[in-house]
Amino acid sequence: MQPPSAGLFVDLEFPACVSSIVCAGDTPLTPLCDRITWLRPQEICASPHLFPENPRHGLGKQGILGDCWFICACSALQQSDKLLHQVIPAGQCTWNDPGYSGRFTCRFWRYGRWVEVTIDDCLPCLGHKLCFSHCQDEGAFWLPLLEKAYAKLHGCYEALWAGQVVDALVDLTGGLVERWSFEVAEESVREKMLSRMLDLKERCAMSCSVLHNKDGAGDLGEFHAFTITDIQRGFTKHGQELLLLRVHNPWGRSCWGGSWGESGDKWALMDQTESSRFLPQIQDGEFWVEKEEFLREFNEVTVAFPVNEKEHIHSFWTGWPLLHTQQICGSWLKGKSAGGSRNNASFPDNPKLWLHIKEESEVYLSLMQSQKAKTGATICKRNSQSRRGSTNSTALYAVGLHVWKVEKRRFNLQKTILSPPVAGTSSHCYDRQLHLRCDLSPGYHLLIPSTFHRDTEGEFLLRVLSSGPIMLRELTSNQPVTRRNEDVMRGIWETQELKGQWKKGSSAGGSRNFSSHHLNPAIPFCVPTKVQLVKVTLRQHCQGNQCHAIGFHVYLVPLDTSLSPLSQEPCASCVPHSHSQEVSKMCDLPPGQYVVVPSTYLPDQECDFFISIAIKLDRKPIKSQETLGQILKEVSVIKLMK
Template identity: 75%
Template sequence: MPPPVAGLYVDPEFPACVSSLVGRGNTPLSPLSDRITWLRPQEISPSPHLFPENSRDALGKQGILGDCWFICACSALLKSQPLLHQVFPADQHTWEHQGYTGRFTCRFWRFGRWVEVTIDDRLPCLGHKLCFSHCQDQEAFWLPLLEKAYAKLHGCYEALWAGQVADALVDLTGGMVERWSFEFAEESFREQMLSKMLDLKERCAMSCSVLRSIEGSGDPGQFHAFTITDIQHGKMKSGQSLLLFRVHNPWGRNCWEGSWQKSGTKWALMDHTESSRFLSQIQDGEFWVEKEEFFQEFNEVTLSFPVIEKDHIQSIWTGSLLSHTQQIYGSWVIGQNAGGSRNNTSFSDNPKFWLRVREPSEMYVTLMQRPKVGLGAPDNIHNSRKLQHEISNNVTPIAVGLHIWKVEKRRLNIQKIIQTPPVAGTSSHSYDRQLHLRCELLPGYHLIIPSTFLRDTEGDFLLRVLTNGPISLSEITSNKPVERASEDVIPGIWETLELKGQWKKNNSAGGSRNFPSYHLNPAIPFCVPTNSQLVKVTLRQHNQQTLCHAIGFHVYLAPADGSLCLLSQEPCASCIPHSYSLEVSKTCILASGQYIVVPSTYLPDQECKFSIFISTKTERKPIKSEETLGKILKEVSVISLMK
């Protein structure tokens, strides 16, 4: 490593050493970390500058770090000069200025507020070249400096190895993001989204991702993110019109082998003038994709809302300026308010909030989980020494949901309200770090309940409301009177029995009813009393979220003679298909009597301990909801080794 340049700032919190590169050391970056040196821009380039004159030359290229998701999100800053200066303040002394000190400050929107991260400008290199992100103009250093600040925010560079474009867009804009999956979408939905993308292409950052292995001519890479840099109409010699997407690969080199690649055969179907116009617009790493190929090769599009002014976001659906914003922090705490989804009888225990709408408004209600990162979001990160050096953003976030009811505040009956359909709600609980509901609400009071899918799941969250009309947001606290349900509305008392068991290989892990070994599964008896009809059976496996087995159960009426033949007797209640979830449950109406519940994994010989909860209650009016669990998010990270 060359000696440091005398008199320049050295960041003591994020030193130029291996600890700032890797944390757990479980990525391909670890074997290379000892070979990486740290150089300042003037030691890398003869004429370093922050930004190139041509904004197209500011596009990012990915190095040996798998952070294509972050590089794609940085395109949002190139769409808006005010937003760029919000994240990368313009009044900083650079290498051309007399006041240059080697110190730079960047800002990120973290969990409800903008925080500052200050770094020195020593950057990781291999062979005197940047080994992580860099720009098309390799003498422009805004992107590698921003990447370093983002790495410091997360504890180390390795913490950026894989992630969601949507999360980085929120961190860079302070706004909202939508993800549109095209994989199983109907043609009408695709056309609607295309029209919206054409309308917003100049104002919004757009990214497309590959989240599966692809077979075919394109094969742009699995679990990889790309930037959509333009969408244009073209015309064939035959007069037929077509739509072409200009896509940028963060690898910074051509990898596209589709029919519209630079040397593709379809360009001959255009007039020479028309084809030359398209081909002259692409640079290293860019390629054109026809609409049909686009839907075939890419799984989803991520799009950010335009930020018109500081913290003023524009709706992508109506164009309204969401100039009224309120936010409030909350937590789910075990034993207090971690009530779980509407599938659980404890749903009403969740945190509750008043939203008062004063005039008809377009409304966006967002729910953000606290980012699971090393540093968190202290008020002054540049003065914090809490570098925990963990790749904690690899921890799977919890599944969360959000529901809103229109209510009469003075006559609120929580138990009665939650049994009615909400005016807006998430269709399933999602693992997204930030989700939002778009709705048009009438004046009056509304009840907002954020929830986790599983009860007794702890976490911190930020509830944020953005709208074009005046609102007020407040929490319903214990000292505010809330009328509880009377006995004539919901009579009876829930009683819950917990039973424990275990699936053991070659013993009691018989698998589902598809297998002849099903009869080996534990058969757990229980009784429905004469004064009870509603029964809820919950199966919880004691396993890590990432190692979940697919689980389910069947309930059988116990025969009087005790001779139960599981494969020949039809169950009277079932919780299937088997689900890769820590907990599954089923509420059913059973006549009084003796029953047997048989929990199972889908495949035989899968070992795990479990608990069965049998809850009974008399004549309870069931909540008309069956909440579902969304898919685990697939992160993107693909690397390109520098040659």
């Protein structure tokens, strides 16, 4: 009798060996590699099939690989046959078909196009059972095959250890995805989010995440993602309305001991007819959670935009179809087009694009950055210092995007970028992709994508989706503008060197997100008349790579001395706080008295710092015949404010 693998396709690019399991060897998979065997589905069960008859039995279980984020994203495919067949093309021969060859092809959306990944069906097992993802129906193999193709795309299975649900959803749908944080949202905003989720539950894939441990009713796990499988309204015996969310844990086991858990005490508030609508619906690993518990225990929700049968993405804020799509690839190159954030005088050197809006439109601007991993596969996930804790991917850069409306195509670039943008990211972020939603009027708009630090090299994809007609093109000439950093620095500067300290409990107040911000040192300086520019530079004294996230704000001292400068909005800021040894910002400040308030992002982080305030004076330098060299006037000041 021939063995089951005789004459079947063998994928030599992603072989059944240790190199396909681990790449760097810095996850718990490494000790298990010697025990893992590779088996085809007909060697694992008697009657393998691709999909279960009941879609609910296709819910994924995680196994020993930390890829809950990917498994949760796969729930999107169970809601739409169109999406499912886009990723797993129909018509492939399976195990009971005459043409079965052991070959399967999957498709993923990668940086603007769909790419095919072909694999064999040898799957990693421990003791003749799948050791990575599998379905509730253990005879269904669509999920472990898709997971293997995704692992091949990334270089190995280990590369899937820790990641972002939003990234996997984009790769599986080619659409737009939003992440909503409950931690920073006001109560009214959270209510709006939940109401929107209830409206979208039939059309959108949804996931929720726990980012840090809480003293809650269940052991949900830190940095763990879940799938929201249903949202329903219910009523108590006394007619009180409830909002209940059904949540699935990819671990495939119960992990929730809350009031509305399977044996929770709150079900007594409902009559038997009402509770029977909810309790019989749960599968292995599922549980119901009431709205208040949900907001308390989960930190954020990830929601994919709905896609119709014509593959048009719909806005879930207005319902309008985003019928018009254009995209451009670009790059930031050191010394040419990597100008950094708006804190840098070289910001105009960044890539610049024209967006022509032909009628008033709802517009989504999506910026996706790309990097090459050491394995040669193109991957983009958070780095090991992020709150997601990805341990084996290349680092992402902090990126941002800003939009200006211009009245005509001939315009003053320097004047434009010094004016407030009509839309832009509130801070540069380390996400693989970010997007802006904006309502834009007809006319020309200038788009500038940037990294936070200048001379940071990378590639990006800028994608525009609009409800109305658009035209997107790159400015063909991207020569550095006349106001280069070296030109700006010419002239007479008066410089102060200031030394200070953030100390726990007294002067380490943290960023403006915290009520203790006023405890930070406030360092005064004066801008005299006829001043062009002020450059503020903050440098922390840190050991090795153990840098805090630092930034600063500049406040105008009010004429009313009874008012604190920090009671008003800053007139200049160097944010977001950055894990850098040094940050700086060039400011145009009118004459007056100011204070600069340097801070770490989090309160109570201790560190010494140095701050330089350089004021450019509006007078011509005096030429001298003597060669005495350049004199630098330094003033050292330590100021402590209660």
